Amino acid sequence: MIEKTKFAPPEAEALFEKLESMYERYTELERLLADPEVIANSARYTACIKEHGSLSKIVNKYLELNEVLRHKEDTRAIFSDNSGDKDLQQLAMDELDNLATKEEALYKEIKQLFISGDGGPQKNVIMEIRAGTTFVAAEAVHTQSTSCTCRAVTPARSA
16 A cells, blocks of 8 residues: 655545545546547536546646655665665665655645645535644644634534
């Protein structure tokens, strides 16, 4: 599955599962957009185009991240297989540093796409903040308040 790196967020596994499902839907939409029956139905075709467009940014970043992670794995293999060649090891180390920087940037971009709503069809979010999570809650509220309007909701009291 997903290798834990220092740049991967703690929720990386769940993030990749969500990204994979978005990618599957994206490829399904591409197939549907080529289907003559869908093209003939203008309402369905328009809906598919809108959904495809809303998924395209985040799916492209996901594919880019997958490529970086695969390239990192290949570079690590080169590094470990050539223990005697110092120049090749140095090149591999430099490449790993470069790939780690790209990986970190892509994780940030993907998270920002989720937060901003540019990455998918979601529009409304309900966030529950529980007691005992002050620091995490403060960070979450700050992050969410930069890109959406928040409304305080008080819990209903049970009788």
